[in-house]
Amino acid sequence: MKKLMTGNEAVARGAFEAGVTFASAYPGTPSTEILENMAQYKADVYCEWAPNEKVALETAIGASIAGARSLAAMKHVGVNVAADPLFTFGYTGVTGGMVLVSADDPGCHSSQNEQDNRYYAKFAKIACIEPSDSQESLDFMKEAYKISEDFDVAVLFRMTTRTCHSKTLVEEGERVPVAMKEYVKQPGKYVAAPATAKKLHPIVEDKLVALEKFSNETPLNRVEMNDKKIGIITSGVAYQYAKEVFGDKASYLKLGFTFPLPMDKIRAFANEVETLYVIEELEPFIEEQMKVAGIDCIGKAVIPRIGELNPDIIAKAILGEDRPVVQMSEESIVGRPPTLCAGCPHRGFFYALTKKRNVMVTGDIGCYTLGAAEPLNMIDTVIDMGASISMGHGAAQAFAKNGVEKKVVSVIGDSTFFHTGVNSLMDVVYNGSNTVNVILDNRITGMTGHQENPGSGYTLMGTRAKEINIPALCAAIGVEHIQTINPLILDDVSKALDEAFAFEGPSVIITRWPCVLKKFSPEDIKEFDLAPSVCEVIDEKCRGCRVCTKTGCPAISFNKETKLASIDKTMCVGCEVCLQSCPFDAIEKVGK
């Protein structure tokens, strides 16, 4: 029976059917659901969240070398974090089959850039596979493990937001258990000291030659010959878009195995068709290699290299088709930017921070990035995970060296602190920076939909885990000024900031309160007062000053006719931040 599955569910299913027994990932949209779905197979597959992508890949490499089929999954920018082990793993090769899933995000739906990770396969000298829908996501995973073992090479399995998050019909298969290979010590293969590395490099080049031969032969790269006037070479979801536009009116070379490219097959196809197009999302990965090989084609000259493709863009670019489009007036469209949730513990911290003057706030990747949005406007920079603390250090040193008086506050979430923030904090302490480092500990990885992390006390497979004690960790690194506060009490936040500003040397403030959307653990219920309640505006006392709306809470609105604030009872969770912000005591807490 067919099922509707997202690409991510299908990748997990494919790995399960391929006999994988080890899987690790760090959550990141659009890749997160791969490991979440692997966890349903935990009887057969050990699954875990790693603190970052480098660790996820290294654990999977370890499992592979030990002899098991293994998987690591991450979003495109996560592969940047994991790039260090990846490039050397490209030299050593595998024992058990190993697949690295890279979920790219053309169009930046939820990412800080839109890099094309097929280049990582070429750069690291490993194989690249690109499925175009959920069925292929499942089937190609099984192929990927065979290729990995047959050619002694890791496989980069390139998904994109559309293949990850689209649901398409899938026929499942059975799991075929794969016996663990016997572990044999092989220092000549796995100890990548310079002497070994030098010997491994020519072996890798030979593997690539063998892989290109395979690429020309595998049905993963297939020709669909129809009308020969237009020939299209395409991969990933772009194949589906091209089929949507041209149907049977063009011929296709549909590439599922895109590194190394099947250059003989491409050349033969090019010779058969009149006009040859390359339709690929983002970079001219296929086109460039074709042109280097002397095969003429039309690619990025007409197909945009920026953003996500769709059938419409292709039809317009190649056929000049333009559809009538309904144009609405500007007045009818008001933006709906994402906001911190009603009752989000980050709001209290950021709102209290708005009262401090002459500060630079270095931010990080997570829900709290929204502290950069109106009306809080409290974040100055966001680059990558862990960067807030190290960038704050750099900024503070630059200010100090050049005689600029400015306080630097670095804000980072709990999961991001474990990810790479802790390394940055070591830099801050070791090099004696005078920055205020705020760990916004909402007891979960919030942004990606509540994954457990080393601070939450549970594992991906649901077992109780040792909770990392953040204050003790900071103290062990050498931070001498550490405060743990409830971010919903504005006076406490303000006092903690004053103390940290006055302290000479690196300081840490931990704001500890659970994410309002998370499923509370028994430990949360024990530790925090989470009794449901709501806040209410007393109309007689409200003077319409709008201070409460400056907290940016989506439950509070200002009525222009009555000139009064009001609170939406269905959204409010009674966090009391607005109550504390009101200069006229016009908000009070009532039971729910």
Place this chain on the structure above:
Amino acid sequence: MSKTTNILLSGVGGQGIILASKILATGLMNSGYDVKMSEVHGMAQRGGSVTTQVRFGEKVYSPIIGKGQADILVSFEEMETAKWMEFVKPEGTVVINTFRIPSAPILIGKADYPEGVIAEVKSNVENTQLLDAATMAKELGNVKAMNVIMVGALVKGLGLTDINWEDVIKSLVKEKFIELNVKAFNLGFNAVK
């Protein structure tokens, strides 16, 4: 282009649009259509705009459509309708839930909730239908049932009456919510022509 029906659902994070799309897509799959469904995730749960696309027919290639290609836009929130109008075929259908959720710029007084959306949609797309799903859901005793009311209305509009939607709902919602959702579906189904 292949003969495929393109449906766009739009609204605000938390309105249950993903479940509504799943009900629709599952029903279509059960009755033998090829179906693809695409959703935008990420920061959407934090009060942002949410949109999904459901495409069905004999054979569906792309999981997404381009501008001017939706046969039906089902909007769960009034203002959100405007943002997706450029995806609707001028000869298509728009179903609007006349329910308003002010966005952040409106809440803090930087903008007003737009008043002319419905009139403007009607002037562009003749086949525009309005539904007050919030009032209907309140009658059922649960305002969250709005999403399934909208599915009922959509199914009626598409003429997909020979699918057993009750079974689909049963397979996708928790047992204690089945009765509520079946009622909501029927309420929406009977509310449109």
